[in-house]
Amino acid sequence: MSSKSALQLYILASTLVLGSTAVTSSATAATTPGRTEFEILMNGKPVGKHIVTVSKSADITNVRVAIDMAGKIGPISFSYRHRCEEAWRGNQLTSLNCSDQENRSNKSVAANLRGANIVVDGTGFKGNAPAAILPSSWWRVSTINQSRLLDSRDGKLSRVNVNRVGEEVLQIGGANVRANHYRVRGAVNTDLWYDGTGRWVRTAFKIAGQSFDYRKVTSVASSPSE
Template sequence: MSSKSTLKLCLLASTLVLGSAAVTSSAAAATTPGRTEFEILMNGKPVGKHIVTVSKSADITNVRIAIDMAGKIGPIGFSYRHRCEEAWRGDQLTSLNCSDQENRSNKSVAANLRGANIVVDGTGFKGNAPATILPSSWWRFSTINQSRLLDSRDGKLSRVNVNRVGEEVLQIGGANVRASHYRVRGAVNTDLWYDATGRWVRTAFKIAGQSFDYRKVTSVASSPRE
């Protein structure tokens, strides 16, 4: 697999890394703790997992993200490991600490709120970002309202364009779930689905001719939302 394909795979994996089912900013007034787990499929076969756990302590929301993937594209093997911790006060990101292992390449980012800026110290970018920027972790529905994201792998500031495709019915855990489908293009190219309450329920993308899909393992009701 080319270095370009590997880079795209890991960017999307870390993200892995907007009608009636459409969500508005008022749909979720406060963060709801919970845990969501996706099985990552490549061409229909399991290659990994993506887990997001959200908890609250006083006025701070803590988020832990773990992604593990391993498989082959043709004769070339790949492995990917991502760990990230986010801290939020209300809708404000206060800190971010992530590490990323892509085959033999390591990346990381630490970011902290200081005044009107998020100070970023990453392998891909060091400097200030606006305090309003959101990380590319996708669990927060408001992420799809952004035109620029903080890359959770290395701290780069990534420009994206998001369009709502429409409403669909997904089969999750044997139940029909109405969800809004969004297409993200730019520095990140992926498709995302959120249910009527803003919970993240699916991701799909293609890399090097391979189709990747997130199959939700945990129930929708147990999933976190902002």
């Protein structure tokens, strides 16, 4: 496997990112603060963590995303670090600031709401995006209703197609959790699970022949939702 393939392991992290759904979010829905943490497994072995913390201050919702991952595929070592801050007013993204490091490759994006557009300044794209676009940070269940996403790594506008696979029962913290399973294909390829209230509970994908799975280590009840 090439070093380029290893560096692409975390194209899905801000996971870095949907058809019909049994869970929807209205334009006036209130965001529920909380914290969710996933242990990232590669072929069943722990290689990192993905943490999302959502808090509210007056009418602004603040989101912090932290992803750290390191491991080896054969003789090739890889490391990944992602930090991102989002600000929302209701269900409207007002700003985004992210930095991303894959081994020695650095990426970043800053985006701000200006009138009817999100003005994007990223290493992968500079220009205007529709104000309604969502970032590829996965924690919002309305991501599954999108055909384009703002890549939280570098600002690219990624086209995706999402289909609902069905309802499944997941084991989380020793409890059975009913979750809706969605398959994302296009510029990003991943599978996502949200429970009946729209809380993100699992992610799984394959890159360079390796299987990655997110195992939730915090309670579902403490997780944020939009």
